[in-house]
Amino acid sequence: MRRSRNPAARCAVLASLVALSGAAVAAAGGSGAPPAPAAAQAEAAPSEATFNRDVLPILQRSCQRCHRPGTGAPMSLLTFEEARPWARAIKDRVITRQMPPWHLDRSIGEYTADPSLSDAEIATVAQWVDAGAPRGNPADAPPPLDLASLNEWTYGEPDLVVQMKEGFRIPAEGPDFYPSEIVDPGLTEDRYVKWVQIIPEAYCCVHHSHVYVSVPETTEDLEEFRLGMGSNTEEIDLIEYAMGSTGQYYPEGTGRKLPAGGLFRFAPHYHPWGEETIDRQKVGVKFYPPGEVPELIVTAHRIRTGIGHDWKLNREAVEDRLLRAGYDLDLHADRMPAGALIDDNTLNGVALLSIPPHSVVRHERFWPLPQAALVLSFQPHMHFRGKRMLLEAIHLDGRREVLTDVVNYEQTWQIVYPYREPHLFPKGTILHTVSWHDNTANNRHNPDPSGWVGWGGRTMDEMGHGWTDVAFMTDEQYARRLAEREAQANDE
Numbered sequence: 001m002r003r004s005r006n007p008a009a010r011c012a013v014l015a016s017l018v019a020l021s022g023a024a025v026a027a028a029g030g031s032g033a034p035p036a037p038a039a040a041q042a043e044a045a046p047s048e049a050t051f052n053r054d055v056l057p058i059l060q061r062s063c064q065r066c067h068r069p070g071t072g073a074p075m076s077l078l079t080f081e082e083a084r085p086w087a088r089a090i091k092d093r094v095i096t097r098q099m100p101p102w103h104l105d106r107s108i109g110e111y112t113a114d115p116s117l118s119d120a121e122i123a124t125v126a127q128w129v130d131a132g133a134p135r136g137n138p139a140d141a142p143p144p145l146d147l148a149s150l151n152e153w154t155y156g157e158p159d160l161v162v163q164m165k166e167g168f169r170i171p172a173e174g175p176d177f178y179p180s181e182i183v184d185p186g187l188t189e190d191r192y193v194k195w196v197q198i199i200p201e202a203y204c205c206v207h208h209s210h211v212y213v214s215v216p217e218t219t220e221d222l223e224e225f226r227l228g229m230g231s232n233t234e235e236i237d238l239i240e241y242a243m244g245s246t247g248q249y250y251p252e253g254t255g256r257k258l259p260a261g262g263l264f265r266f267a268p269h270y271h272p273w274g275e276e277t278i279d280r281q282k283v284g285v286k287f288y289p290p291g292e293v294p295e296l297i298v299t300a301h302r303i304r305t306g307i308g309h310d311w312k313l314n315r316e317a318v319e320d321r322l323l324r325a326g327y328d329l330d331l332h333a334d335r336m337p338a339g340a341l342i343d344d345n346t347l348n349g350v351a352l353l354s355i356p357p358h359s360v361v362r363h364e365r366f367w368p369l370p371q372a373a374l375v376l377s378f379q380p381h382m383h384f385r386g387k388r389m390l391l392e393a394i395h396l397d398g399r400r401e402v403l404t405d406v407v408n409y410e411q412t413w414q415i416v417y418p419y420r421e422p423h424l425f426p427k428g429t430i431l432h433t434v435s436w437h438d439n440t441a442n443n444r445h446n447p448d449p450s451g452w453v454g455w456g457g458r459t460m461d462e463m464g465h466g467w468t469d470v471a472f473m474t475d476e477q478y479a480r481r482l483a484e485r486e487a488q489a490n491d492e
């Protein structure tokens, strides 16, 4: 595996967008339940751990989804023979919690499909390596994972499968490329998505992939959509794939809307990796029954660092920036000018994100929820200087609650963290993100600590936004859901 030792190649094969979901754990033999409590594991931890009895079950649950033949991971970890030469590296990566990729503070929040290891599991792996990585008794080994099932639909059979018609030839060598292909799924009525998943063919070489949906009205719209220049607000980012991801499942009563006439655009990022191959990826969608509209519709929101829709909280800064950007502002207005709100790019262009050389900086962003809502997931997005991002809720009574703290952010792994129980908030609750960028030489990913960095779309520019999946609701729906939760809590 010489390739894996080349840092450049290694970096490039990183799946940049990982959305592990409930089924990742289920497929690995669990019921979607979190890792066994540390105490139970500690009791069972034998003085001398063996591969078959103690380590293999951990690899099956947390590693093999990625570390198996045909994926972009540097080596397979299915068998003792494959894992043994990597024992030291496994211990290092596991102790530092670099593997499996899951970069948050584990003491905060509960997530579906949490692949991370308990302290006891880490101790077991370390013990095994320290003891010379013994094989142990073959009779102790759990049955192997059903690998075919890992390549298939996680949640059963989809109602709609849309595949690239032509697909793309990925050469053995060459630069990464980002083609796009539009396919018409023939949607004649609005439908609501229960779950959605992308399955690629060329597992080796798909860095990550998106499927976007749009209803272009003119040929210009269509062309913009094809080029990926469509409006952020109109286009639906249906699903992202990256190594290890198992699709997205919306909790009961929630779903995404797929509009009639919507076209699908596959937007993969390919990384040539030694062998010519063809990728004709497909996306599968399970719908709510025809005519059935889920109670709540999920939409994706970016909580950007910089300036945006939080006019009231950042009013002075927003005014200042918009004036400089040439907006004719009525300084006594109680609202931001509508035109400025609509054009996301203008807001980005005047964003406050400013990262001086040789410094670690913190930015924050406040987003008062315009309606009561369920918050389903959090996905921080930054580039090379990204170091940490947290999401907190500032409740109506001023109480602050950290929902997720991604303390070891790694830009190569864009992980979606889905809440086991979505957070339910009344209107006016403020979602607050804080991001830290490390523009010093201590950051090993930093290409140039002497440069000033600001907001921008290129990888060497920076971003700092938190993606959240949100389902808005009325105050009545909120009151009902709150009552249900309280009743449930009292029952327990």
Ligand code: HEC
Pocket (backbone or CB within 6 Å): 004, 005, 010, 011, 013, 014, 015, 018, 058, 059, 062, 063, 064, 065, 066, 067, 072, 073, 074, 086, 089, 090, 091, 093, 094, 099, 100, 101, 115, 117, 243, 244
């Ligand atoms: C979501 C996919 C994924 C999961 C899950 C995952 N890995 Fe990895 N792993 C990768 C990729 C991709 C790389 C190469 C990039 C890197 O080094 O970070 C890697 C790198 C490694 C390396 C370094 C190999 C080298 O070249 O030195 C080790 C060791 C490792 N993983 C072990 C594990 C173990 C043990 C687990 C489970 C406890 C695990 N991984 C879970 C994808 C994954």
